[in-house]
Amino acid sequence: MTVLYLVVPLALVIAAAAVVAFIWAVRSGQLDDVDTPARRILFDEPSRKSD
Amino acid sequence: MTVAVASAQVACAHCGLPVPTGRITAQRAFCCAGCEIVHDAIAEHGLERFYDLRNDDPPAPGPAHTTDHAYGELDDPALQRIHVTVTPDGLAHTSFYLEDLRCTACVWLVETAPRCLPGVSELRVDIGRSRADVIWNPASISLSAIARYLDRIGHVPHPYRGLDREMQRRKEDRALLVKIGVAGAALGNIMLLAVALYAGLFGGMSTGDTTLFRWMSMCVAVPGLGFAATPFFVTAIGALRARRLHLDLPLSIGILAGLGWGAANVVRGTGEVYFDSLAMLVFLLLVSRWFVLRHQRRASSAAELLLSLTPRRAHRVEGDALVDVAIEAIVPGVELRVLVGEVIPVDGVVVRGSSAIDAGLLTGESCPIEVRAGDTVHAGTVNVAAPLTVRATAVGETTRLGALVATIDSLSSRKSPIERLVDRLAGRFVAVITTTALVTFVAWSLLVSVSIGAEHAMALLVVTCPCALALATPLAVTVALGRAARQGVLVKGADALERLATPGTLFIDKTGTVTAGKLAVVSWFGDVDAAALAAAVEAGSDHPIARALKAYTSTSRTAHDVREELGRGIAGRVDGRIVAVGAPAWIHDASALARPFAPTVQQWISELALRGETPIVVAVDGVAVAVAGLSDPLREDARAAIDAITGLGWRVELLSGDDARVVRRIGLALGIAPERCNGNVTPEGKLAMVTAQRERGPVVMVGDGVNDAAAMAAATAGIAVSGAAEIAIEAADVYLRSPSITAIAETIKGARATVVTIKRNLRYSLVYNVVAGSLAVAGVIHPLIAAAVMPLSSLTVLASSVRSQAFRRSS
Numbered sequence: 016m017t018v019l020y021l022v023v024p025l026a027l028v029i030a031a032a033a034v035v036a037f038i039w040a041v042r043s044g045q046l047d048d049v050d051t052p053a054r055r056i057l058f059d060e061p062s063r064k065s066d
Numbered sequence: 067m068t069v070a071v072a073s074a075q076v077a078c079a080h081c082g083l084p085v086p087t088g089r090i091t092a093q094r095a096f097c098c099a100g101c102e103i104v105h106d107a108i109a110e111h112g113l114e115r116f117y118d119l120r121n122d123d124p125p126a127p128g129p130a131h132t133t134d135h136a137y138g139e140l141d142d143p144a145l146q147r148i149h150v151t152v153t154p155d156g157l158a159h160t161s162f163y164l165e166d167l168r169c170t171a172c173v174w175l176v177e178t179a180p181r182c183l184p185g186v187s188e189l190r191v192d193i194g195r196s197r198a199d200v201i202w203n204p205a206s207i208s209l210s211a212i213a214r215y216l217d218r219i220g221h222v223p224h225p226y227r228g229l230d231r232e233m234q235r236r237k238e239d240r241a242l243l244v245k246i247g248v249a250g251a252a253l254g255n256i257m258l259l260a261v262a263l264y265a266g267l268f269g270g271m272s273t274g275d276t277t278l279f280r281w282m283s284m285c286v287a288v289p290g291l292g293f294a295a296t297p298f299f300v301t302a303i304g305a306l307r308a309r310r311l312h313l314d315l316p317l318s319i320g321i322l323a324g325l326g327w328g329a330a331n332v333v334r335g336t337g338e339v340y341f342d343s344l345a346m347l348v349f350l351l352l353v354s355r356w357f358v359l360r361h362q363r364r365a366s367s368a369a370e371l372l373l374s375l376t377p378r379r380a381h382r383v384e385g386d387a388l389v390d391v392a393i394e395a396i397v398p399g400v401e402l403r404v405l406v407g408e409v410i411p412v413d414g415v416v417v418r419g420s421s422a423i424d425a426g427l428l429t430g431e432s433c434p435i436e437v438r439a440g441d442t443v444h445a446g447t448v449n450v451a452a453p454l455t456v457r458a459t460a461v462g463e464t465t466r467l468g469a470l471v472a473t474i475d476s477l478s479s480r481k482s483p484i485e486r487l488v489d490r491l492a493g494r495f496v497a498v499i500t501t502t503a504l505v506t507f508v509a510w511s512l513l514v515s516v517s518i519g520a521e522h523a524m525a526l527l528v529v530t531c532p533c534a535l536a537l538a539t540p541l542a543v544t545v546a547l548g549r550a551a552r553q554g555v556l557v558k559g560a561d562a563l564e565r566l567a568t569p570g571t572l573f574i575d576k577t578g579t580v581t582a583g584k585l586a587v588v589s590w591f592g593d594v595d596a597a598a599l600a601a602a603v604e605a606g607s608d609h610p611i612a613r614a615l616k617a618y619t620s621t622s623r624t625a626h627d628v629r630e631e632l633g634r635g636i637a638g639r640v641d642g643r644i645v646a647v648g649a650p651a652w653i654h655d656a657s658a659l660a661r662p663f664a665p666t667v668q669q670w671i672s673e674l675a676l677r678g679e680t681p682i683v684v685a686v687d688g689v690a691v692a693v694a695g696l697s698d699p700l701r702e703d704a705r706a707a708i709d710a711i712t713g714l715g716w717r718v719e720l721l722s723g724d725d726a727r728v729v730r731r732i733g734l735a736l737g738i739a740p741e742r743c744n745g746n747v748t749p750e751g752k753l754a755m756v757t758a759q760r761e762r763g764p765v766v767m768v769g770d771g772v773n774d775a776a777a778m779a780a781a782t783a784g785i786a787v788s789g790a791a792e793i794a795i796e797a798a799d800v801y802l803r804s805p806s807i808t809a810i811a812e813t814i815k816g817a818r819a820t821v822v823t824i825k826r827n828l829r830y831s832l833v834y835n836v837v838a839g840s841l842a843v844a845g846v847i848h849p850l851i852a853a854a855v856m857p858l859s860s861l862t863v864l865a866s867s868v869r870s871q872a873f874r875r876s877s
Contacts, residue, residue, distance in 0.1 A: 023278065026258075
């Protein structure tokens, strides 16, 4: 089971990367409004010209 | 927008409300002109898909609101400097509050705007904050054109004023979200490692692997939870410095003991670790905090939307022309024109014109005050009779209103926090737990060994970490706030509900709360037909008395040679007869038309005066034929609402700036004893009465005006009713969106039910702590038991909160 000594720390590194990505998402304002996107997904046509 | 007698069959093509009989047409019928305009605008731009989208997720029906305002002031450079930012590529950006953003279809309708408005590159809606961000090219479209479009499709825009506050909140929200993310990631990974460790307990695991998993858990837990739990540590230290007890203190002790002792055990290579339970605890607590914050934000942005509804523009006199300017651009000395129905934006002196001023919001007086050239007028009062030209003497914060606002702001910020249930409990909790831990340590050290003593004492500190106790209040409050908001009761802070739960004295302002807030004809003596004549003479006038008489009867007759004497009366010729309507003294003396009053008329007048109603005499061809009694009528449901509040154990008192006789009469109609009806009370007097009463118990102030705001801020809790002045909304803890005061009793009941739920939650969590604590003292607690029981206790509390009766609709 020595592979654990490699895999477990590796898993934690990946988890840390996910946390960093999450922090970036929060800081860039993607989670400021959590109500409207849930509704916007119901529009079946582009409501804006650019994104 | 009042909906008159409606037939049950026809629904408005726009909003779905019943259509009044008079408006039913062969094709599409609308409940009001607003709905019709909005419907036409939607059709004109080919946006009928709006109605399909709305049918998928229908909001509560409400008539559409639209104005024909031109929004010229939005193009004023002075206003644009404050509200608009320009990006380097030449595009402009601003934010609006939009009214009536309620459903998915509304979001769609607003966000489709760029397709119909060339030059607008993006419109993004934030429905939770009722806000829209607009990016447009100033070279091809003006901001006022965008505003007019939004207005026409039923979402009246207002410049977004709380940007600084918003930035601050955004920072707080993001910081909390980052901590939730870190705690969540830590929880997930520690759980995986813990499952392996628990499996190893039963299946056998090599010492090397166990050590690896324990070290890995520690590497995640100590930095991850140490960072995520900082809000608790900060509050705990703050509370300690202020020598107060706070629930975050035992929480911090538990978290720190768990992390510290766990790390020590990992390094020693023996003993238990509790990282998984701790991670769960920190994560749950942070999530519950986020939910509470979200509900509070919603209530406060709804209140801020209302704040921005007050006019922020004024008409500046420039030669013969009037120019619309932003209020920020007004300096003392400038002459302004104030039209009928507008709020006077500055303190100033009347230069031209004479009119009546409704100072109700400022002083609480229900009758308009007459003003003429040379008189002083104050910001925040409403011009009700005729256009006035006013020279500004003070603007903004230097006005009387501004000074009052400053007092209220300082009162609100000094509002002493009430001793909250959980914090009181937290104090005893800390004492009991630390003593028990000490006793456990000493006893086990004497009986067995010091290391066993330390082990059991630490286990006690960790398993009794009051997670469910900390969740008990936020969960109950979140459920209550959410349900209350759906019923139109906006509660600003979590502790406002606790403040309202204990009965005490409830002071209620008269005007605009138990009464309708405007004059109406409440009694009529003499010739009934004279009412139509009076209405005909008053047809062209916009004085409050004229409006009351016009509302009393409608007439198709027209009057000629109408002559209005401001503050006295009005006379004219109807069907060849001379009709005069006015105050008894004017009809009697100043008019050559009148002969002395007949004894019956004299009797009517004195009876009305006795009742506290304003007598208005109608004279036809010089003979007084009828007397109307005018007053601010009671709301139909006021009596029932007051009875309901009294039934809940509160002592209700009337507190009004109006004449004492009028207040006593209203009190009589409401079943309030005369000694509890206080009239002629100044804003300062209200403040003093509330402060005095607070010595004796909880005080709630209900009101709508600037004159009530200071008292509201000083009371245990302030309740502002629908249509309240902006400062009153700001000072209040609870804002009722419905015009009826029935919601006050509902709010109190809801608050009481919330406190019942909180207490039940606290009992559940204490039971858990006693059980887990005794196991730890006995030395039989195991990390696996802790890991199972901790979430169980939190789930119990959650279930109990959802089951709460608070603000539950009986229907």
